[in-house]
Amino acid sequence: KNNPQAITYDCPQLESILEPTYGCIVYQEQVMQIVRDLAGYTLGRSDLVRRAMSKKKAAVMEKERQNFVYGNEAEGVEGCIKRGIPENVANHIFDEMIDFAKYAFNKSHAAAYAVVSLQTAWLKCYYPVEFMAALLTSVQTNPRKIIEYIYTCRQMGIEILPPSVNEGESAFSVSDGKIRYGMSAIKSLGKPVIEAIVKERKENGKYKSLMDLAERLTSKEVNKRTLENLIKSGAIDEFGYTRKQQMHTYGSILDQAGRQRKEAMSGQMSLLDFLGEEEKQDFEVRYPNVGEYSKEELLANEKEVLGVYISGHPLEDYMKIMEKNTTASSLDFLLDEETGRTKARDGLTYTVGGMVSGKTVKLTKNNQNMAFITLEDLFGTVEVIVFPRDYTRYRSFLDEDKKVFIKGRASVSEEEGKLVCEHVVPFEEVPKELGLQFPSIESFQKRFPKIEGDLKKSDGDSPVIIYCRKENARKRLGEEYKVFLNESLQKLLSEAIGSENVKVVYKTIEKRTKRD
Numbered sequence: 001k002n003n004p005q006a007i008t009y010d011c012p013q014l015e016s017i018l019e020p021t022y023g024c025i026v027y028q029e030q031v032m033q034i035v036r037d038l039a040g041y042t043l044g045r046s047d048l049v050r051r052a053m054s055k056k057k058a059a060v061m062e063k064e065r066q067n068f069v070y071g072n073e074a075e076g077v078e079g080c081i082k083r084g085i086p087e088n089v090a091n092h093i094f095d096e097m098i099d100f101a102k103y104a105f106n107k108s109h110a111a112a113y114a115v116v117s118l119q120t121a122w123l124k125c126y127y128p129v130e131f132m133a134a135l136l137t138s139v140q141t142n143p144r145k146i147i148e149y150i151y152t153c154r155q156m157g158i159e160i161l162p163p164s165v166n167e168g169e170s171a172f173s174v175s176d177g178k179i180r181y182g183m184s185a186i187k188s189l190g191k192p193v194i195e196a197i198v199k200e201r202k203e204n205g206k207y208k209s210l211m212d213l214a215e216r217l218t219s220k221e222v223n224k225r226t227l228e229n230l231i232k233s234g235a236i237d238e239f240g241y242t243r244k245q246q247m248h249t250y251g252s253i254l255d256q257a258g259r260q261r262k263e264a265m266s267g268q269m270s271l272l273d274f275l276g277e278e279e280k281q282d283f284e285v286r287y288p289n290v291g292e293y294s295k296e297e298l299l300a301n302e303k304e305v306l307g308v309y310i311s312g313h314p315l316e317d318y319m320k321i322m323e324k325n326t327t328a329s330s331l332d333f334l335l336d337e338e339t340g341r342t343k344a345r346d347g348l349t350y351t352v353g354g355m356v357s358g359k360t361v362k363l364t365k366n367n368q369n370m371a372f373i374t375l376e377d378l379f380g381t382v383e384v385i386v387f388p389r390d391y392t393r394y395r396s397f398l399d400e401d402k403k404v405f406i407k408g409r410a411s412v413s414e415e416e417g418k419l420v421c422e423h424v425v426p427f428e429e430v431p432k433e434l435g436l437q438f439p440s441i442e443s444f445q446k447r448f449p450k451i452e453g454d455l456k457k458s459d460g461d462s463p464v465i466i467y468c469r470k471e472n473a474r475k476r477l478g479e480e481y482k483v484f485l486n487e488s489l490q491k492l493l494s495e496a497i498g499s500e501n502v503k504v505v506y507k508t509i510e511k512r513t514k515r516d
Contacts, residue, residue: 010089010096013037025100027107028054034097038085039068040078053101056339061101065094129158133179137171140185143307144380148331150308151378153179162234162302162310165213166206170194186233187305188225196221209239210246211285214257224254232301234310242292243301252285314355315378318403321430321506322353322377325405330354330380333410333417346412351509352382352419353405353427356398364388373398373421375406384408386421394424403427405509431507432485433463436497440470451496460484465505 007023009015017033018024025031031053032046041049052060066072069090071079080090105113124131132153139145150160159178161167163186167175170191172182183194200216207213213236214222227250230236231243239246293301299309315322328350332343344350358374358381368388374381384406386398397404407423436451438444444466455464455477462485464477483489485504493502 010093011038011085013085014093025096027110028104029107031097031100031104034093035068038083038090038093039071039080040076040083042076045075045077050106053097053104056101058098061098065091068094128156129174129177129179132156132158133172133174136179137182140171140182144331144334146185147308147379160310162237163230163306164238165197165230165235166201166238168235169198181233181306181310183235185306186229186235187307188229193221193226207236207239210236210241210250211253211257214253215260219254219258219261222254224251227254229305232305234302241287242290243298244290244293245287248288248290249285256285313378315376315403318353318427319378321427324506325351325430325509326353326377327351328410330375330377330382333382333412333419334380335416342410342412342417344410344412344417346410346417348410349407349422350410350419351405351407352384353377354382354403356400356402356404357381359398359400361391368392369395371395371398373406375404375419382417382419384419384421385411390421390424394421397424397426405430407509425509430509431461433465433505433507434483434485434493435465435467435503435505436493437467437469437501437503438497439468441468441473444468447497451493454489454492454496455481455483458483458486458489 001022004022009018009023014023014034017030017037021027021030025034028050032041032043032050035041035046035049036043049061049064052064067075067077067079069080069087071077071082080093081087085093120131132149136146136149136153139149153160161175161178161180163181163183165183167173168180168183170182170184173180183189183197184191196217201207204216207216210227214227228247231246231250234243236246237243292298295312296314299312299314302308302310328344329352332350335342352375354375354377356373357376360372361369362372364370366388369391370388371386371391373384373386375384386394391398404427405425406419406421407425408419408421411418411420438447448466460483462483464481464483466475466477467473490502490504
């Protein structure tokens with residue numbers, strides 16, 4: 001549009017057809033006009049071509065290529081060559097039309113899509129949190145899509161909060177510029193239960209404790225399974241106790257609430273009826289001092305009841321190294337709902353990174369072990385087939401919870417895509433460098449002796465790069481300073497020169513896999 005001189009046409013006959021869209025095929029009607037004006041198709045036959053394109057019928061389109069380029073006397077089609085258009089030009093135009101067929105719409109449909117695209121782009125730009133919350137709600141029964149959109153939210157800087165009995169709704173909602181996970185995504189929490197929780201909260205105020213929640217809702221609405229899943233999802237974190245503490249006490253709390261409910265229904269009075277609010281606290285169920293679950297356990301519980309990780313991801317600390325070294329994700333091995341194909345192409349080589357979350361070993365006809373690995377990344381899982389030779393070579397890297405990069409060949413069927421393993425590189429063996437920053441060369445000379453001993457003690461393969469800001473000077477230290485990069489060394493150096501001056505730079509694994 002802004003550079004008219006850059007617009008070109010393969011033949012003069014195309015100019016009048018494609019001038020309104022700057023030389024690009026945009027609408028199905030343009031394809032119909034191209035086959036009529038360039039190859040002599042009738043109106044009816046041009047519509048058949050349009051239909052074949054819209055249905056993405058590749059076989060029909062290839063047959064039609066012959067008619068378009070060379071003509072078909074029996075069917076009354078002249079063809080491009082008879083009309084003075086060279087064979088190579090005609091074939092190129094037809095290639096363009098086939099490429100266009102991947103996203104083809106008629107003009108009225110395309111115009112409507114343009115309006116919707118503009119509206120949604122505007123909403124995403126000016127109301128990103130609300131937009132993403134609505135988008136997540138629209139796919140709340142599809143865990144894979146939820147994982148994909150949550151990852152997008154994090155890239156956009158939008159925080160995802162766990163479900164909440166005091167703040168959440170059935171759908172995903174917005175809370176102080178953050179997205180609150182919808183309660184309907186919690187396993188075993190049906191619509192009537194969520195409606196009862198929200199209705200009681202709106203009518204009588206927020207829930208003050210786990211006991212308050214159990215007392216205000218009926219046993220039909222809140223049972224042991226419901227409370228357990230609410231706790232695991234983080235929906236009652238705000239009551240001031242850890243999830244582990246609440247898991248130890250929710251059974252006793254439900255029993256006590258049940259007894260009080262029965263006594264109230266039968267008209268009996270209990271000792272608690274004669275006590276004030278402060279005195280009643282002495283008789284409430286005590287929370288044991290058991291601390292909190294480990295990060296891994298918390299995340300595993302969230303995955304169990306929500307199908308996704310909310311408060312983090314086991315691989316979130318490795319995002320940079322994964323982005324640098326992977327050429328595909330688990331999403332690329334899924335069949336697209338619209339095209340029925342995977343992004344990963346059969347026979348091509350890809351590198352996928354993640355955590356081994358499942359492993360099945362089988363014996364081949366030759367009595368050799370091979371394995372089927374489930375590799376989990378930030379978006380989902382992909383199955384990896386490891387044949388005997390490679391399994392023997394890499395088996396020590398393929399135990400559950402190991403974090404690895406697997407390079408291999410895509411094997412795509414009509415149902416799914418898999419990866420056939422060729423190389424495995426553990427995350428910890430990815431080449432990396434240690435960068436240490438100093439304000440100036442003078443500062444480096446003064447402070448380096450304090451850390452020199454730590455560097456020499458940590459014998460490894462990672463080179464150390466020194467950078468002095470004032471002079472913009474960079475120097476790679478000698479072989480004797482190569483280190484084994486781990487958390488303890490990083491901590492020592494961070495304490496000595498500041499964490500902002502210590503940086504680990506990951507390299508690619510390409511050279512490593514070629515060497516293997």
